[in-house]
Amino acid sequence: MADKLIVFDTTLRDGEQSPGASMTRDEKMRIARQLERLKVDVIEAGFPASSNGDFEAVRAIANAIKDSTVCGLARANDRDISRAADALKGGHRTRVHLFLATSPLHMEKKLRMTPDQVYEQARLSTRFARNLTGDVEFSPEDGYRSEPDFLCRVLEAVIAEGATTINIPDTVGYAIPELYGEFIRNLRERIPNSGKAVWSVHCHNDLGMAVANSLAGVKIGGARQIECTINGLGERAGNCSLEEIVMAVKTRKDYFGLELGIDTTQIVPVSRLVSQTTGFVVQPNKAVVGANAFAHASGIHQDGVLKARDTYEIMRAEDVGWSANKIVLGKLSGRNAFKQRLVELGIEMESEADINTAFLRFKELADRKSEIFDEDILALVMDEAVVTEHEHYRLLSLAQHSETGERPHAKVAFAAGDAEIHAESDGNGPVDASLRAIESKLATGAEMLLYSVNAITSGSTESQGEVTVRLQHAGRVVNGVGADPDIVVASAKAYLSALNKLHSKVERVAAQG
Numbered sequence: 067m068a069d070k071l072i073v074f075d076t077t078l079r080d081g082e083q084s085p086g087a088s089m090t091r092d093e094k095m096r097i098a099r100q101l102e103r104l105k106v107d108v109i110e111a112g113f114p115a116s117s118n119g120d121f122e123a124v125r126a127i128a129n130a131i132k133d134s135t136v137c138g139l140a141r142a143n144d145r146d147i148s149r150a151a152d153a154l155k156g157g158h159r160t161r162v163h164l165f166l167a168t169s170p171l172h173m174e175k176k177l178r179m180t181p182d183q184v185y186e187q188a189r190l191s192t193r194f195a196r197n198l199t200g201d202v203e204f205s206p207e208d209g210y211r212s213e214p215d216f217l218c219r220v221l222e223a224v225i226a227e228g229a230t231t232i233n234i235p236d237t238v239g240y241a242i243p244e245l246y247g248e249f250i251r252n253l254r255e256r257i258p259n260s261g262k263a264v265w266s267v268h269c270h271n272d273l274g275m276a277v278a279n280s281l282a283g284v285k286i287g288g289a290r291q292i293e294c295t296i297n298g299l300g301e302r303a304g305n306c307s308l309e310e311i312v313m314a315v316k317t318r319k320d321y322f323g324l325e326l327g328i329d330t331t332q333i334v335p336v337s338r339l340v341s342q343t344t345g346f347v348v349q350p351n352k353a354v355v356g357a358n359a360f361a362h363a364s365g366i367h368q369d370g371v372l373k374a375r376d377t378y379e380i381m382r383a384e385d386v387g388w389s390a391n392k393i394v395l396g397k398l399s400g401r402n403a404f405k406q407r408l409v410e411l412g413i414e415m416e417s418e419a420d421i422n423t424a425f426l427r428f429k430e431l432a433d434r435k436s437e438i439f440d441e442d443i444l445a446l447v448m449d450e451a452v453v454t455e456h457e458h459y460r461l462l463s464l465a466q467h468s469e470t471g472e473r474p475h476a477k478v479a480f481a482a483g484d485a486e487i488h489a490e491s492d493g494n495g496p497v498d499a500s501l502r503a504i505e506s507k508l509a510t511g512a513e514m515l516l517y518s519v520n521a522i523t524s525g526s527t528e529s530q531g532e533v534t535v536r537l538q539h540a541g542r543v544v545n546g547v548g549a550d551p552d553i554v555v556a557s558a559k560a561y562l563s564a565l566n567k568l569h570s571k572v573e574r575v576a577a578q579g
Contacts (some may be wrong), residue, residue, distance in 0.1 A: 071077035071284065071324040074266065075101055075308055076110040077340060078127075079139055081229075081299035086536050086545035088345040088567070089368040091123040096347060097296075098127045099414055102134050102341050104309075108291075111445065115146040121153050128157030135159040135201065136436060141283050142166035142191035151198040161201040161231075164191055168217055174436060175395060181216055189223040196228030203231035205268065210236040210249060218256050222415035225259045231291060232263045236279055239272025239303065246279045247286025249485030254288055266291035269297060269306045276306040281314060288326040296340040297348055297355065309333045309354040309386070317380055338444055345534040345545030345560075347520045353385055359375040377487060390470035395438040404443075413447055434551050435530070442530055445549035457546040458483055458569045459562040464555050466496040476500040478558060481507070497557045504561060512539040512568060539568055 081087065086463050089097070094111065102110050103265045111127040112120040128136040136157050136244045138150035142164045154160035166177075171399070179187070188204070199244050202226045206212055221232055233252055241249075250267065254260040267283035269276040269447055283289040285437055298307035312330060315322045323431050337355040350358040361381040394402060404425050408415065432438055460481040467475035476499035477490040489507045493499025497517075516536035521529045531553040535546045544567035546557025 069233065069290060069324050071322075071326055072107045072264065072266075072294040073308065073312065073326065073328055073351075074108040074110065074137070074291050074297065075104075075106045076268075076293055076305065077101070077295040077299055077308075078123075079112050080293075080305055080537050081295040081302075081340070081344075082112070084299055084304070084344065084346060085203065085301070085543040087299065087346060088544070089123075089343060091126055093343050093522040095124045095126055095130065096413070097336070097339060097343060098131055098136075100253055100332065100336040101296075102131050103329065104336050105327050106134050107327060107330045108135045108137050108161065110137040112138060115140060115149040115293040115349075121149065123277060124150075124153040125155075128154045128160055132158045135161050137161040137203070139163045139165065140195070142187050144191070144194055147195045147198065151178060151195075154199070155348040159201075160199060160201055162195045162199050163203040163233075164188075164195055164229075165203065165205040165207050165235075166191070167208055167413055168212040168220055169208035170213065170374075171272065176260040185216075185220055185223065188220050188225055189297060191379075192227040192229050194531040200230075202229050203233055203266070204229040205235050205236060207235060208237045208245060209234040209487050209557060210241050210469060211322045212239070214249075214252065214256075218253060220491050221253065222257045222259060225257070225263050231266055232260075233266035233291070233293065234283070234289075235266050235268040236276075237268075239276065240268035240277065241279045243275060243278045245283035249281035250283050250287025250289055264291055265289040267306075268293035270300065271307075272301070273302040273503055276304070277310045277314065280306045281322075284315075284324070296336055296348065297352070299340060299344065299346060307353070309337065313354050313381055313386065313504045331383050331387045332401075335440075338441060342444055342532070342547060345536070347518060347532075347534060356380070360388060382385065395428070395432070395443075396555060399432070399438075404428055407440075407443060408442060408447070414443070431530075439522070443520055457563075457566045461555070461558050461562055464500060466500060466554055468499075471537045474499045476554070478503045480504065480558075480562060500554055500558045501561050504558065504565075508565065510568065511566060512537040512565070515543065517557075519556075522549060531556045533557045535560040535564045535569060537561075537564045542568060544568055568578060 067125045082089055098109055111124040114121040114124045124195025138154050140146035140162055144506045147162060150162045156168060167173060173184055192204055197499040206217060267280045267289045269279040280292050292311050294306040294308040294311050296308050298304040311329050315326055317322050334355055348355055350356050405421055419423040422445055431446060462479040462481055464478050474496045475492050475495060478500055479488050487507050489503040491499050491503035491506050493502045515538050518534040520532045524533045530549050530551050533556040534547045537544055544564050546560045548556040549565055550556040
């Protein structure tokens with residue numbers, strides 16, 4: 067019988083450390099529910115000690131999720147561990163994940179602790195956590211760059227104190243597949259009690275090898291848990307990509323010989339949800355979930371696929387959730403059909419009133435756009451959630467004029483709290499004029515780091531445009547996302563969305579990689 071590979075998703079924790087990718091509690095909850103539908107084994111929901119908001123998000127997710135283990139991250143100290151345990155209290159299946167740096171560089175420069183002090187803190191914090199919960203994971207931060215002798219000493223001690231999972235992070239993406247796999251195998255062979263814990267891998271993608279390193283840790287090193295994120299989301303170059311890991315193990319079962327509990331048909335829906343929530347667009351050539359992942363431009367390839375799909379495709383698009391049904395709904399579709407499609411997409415509404423509000427917006431969109439796709443519905447629901455959850459600024463109306471040889475001009479009306487503000491401005495283009503108009507009244511001084519436009523659906527000029535705006539102000543970086551058939555309106559929505567996040571002053575604390 068094949069071994070089980072545990073899939074540990076850290077999109078809501080490590081993925082959220084991408085600049086501008088911080089999420090609200092409700093946004094985290096929506097993604098957590100979709101991860102549960104994906105049948106992820108472990109969901110790392112956040113870092114409870116980092117902020118009150120993260121504590122509440124972890125607590126809400128732990129109480130709502132029944133089919134996956136919910137995990138909270140903690141530094142190796144009593145305060146963090148207690149905070150994580152409190153957030154997870156009442157959950158169906160929960161885990162506390164401790165981390166403490168063990169590399170010479172991190173111990174000296176960051177922790178300013180001696181190896182003996184780190185050893186004692188690792189041992190005692192694991193004991194403290196084990197007294198609060200039966201499922202404890204321990205990560206030696208920057209583990210791959212740690213001295214093997216010292217790492218063996220620390221890991222033997224934390225296993226003896228009750229750690230049930232041992233994770234070896236390649237925190238800075240420095241590893242090479244064969245060397246990383248051998249590193250883990252050597253640790254397991256040298257540590258006398260290594261068989262009492264599940265071994266895990268957590269690789270970053272700085273050299274583009276996170277997936278290869280993780281798979282080597284499984285095949286060569288004997289690890290049976292992989293830590294990853296949806297779309298490879300994460301700080302710097304990102305994390306190991308869940309969809310790539312899952313489909314590699316599934317497609318090459320002849321080589322890996324491992325079982326997975328993942329429902330692969332949910333991969334594309336959760337990829338879309340994460341992308342639209344965070345504003346991090348999936349590049350078209352991204353493996354498995356990119357728009358071109360199953361597209362063939364070469365005449366030779368097209369001919370081969372038409373004759374026999376497996377000539378050029380090793381996976382079926384429908385197996386990972388790409389829908390063969392192009393048109394979802396239209397202006398004549400009723401409320402029940404809309405509600406059923408929400409269920410099929412994994413979207414859960416709080417109340418019938420929320421469904422009614424979303425349905426009215428769907429009808430408004432259907433009057434402007436004849437064909438409504440799954441991506442349109444996701445964008446509509448996300449946009450509605452943004453408006454109703456926590457937003458201080460909200461677009462009311464926009465009018466703009468541009469013609470060849472004339473400087474574009476825009477008039478914008480938007481809400482700021484209970485006040486209605488009207489503004490107008492010229493600009494280099496209609497988008498520039500619209501955003502200048504908003505800024506002329508708010509004077510935020512925020513610096514725009516990114517402006518990106520993405521068609522939500524392909525193949526039609528009436529597709530909704532999805533705009534991502536990344537702003538920086540006073541050391542904070544935030545993403546705003548807006549969607550609308552009118553790209554200028556979508557841009558204004560995205561800009562206000564980003565300003566809302568700056569206005570919310572959500573605190574984040576850098577955590578382990």
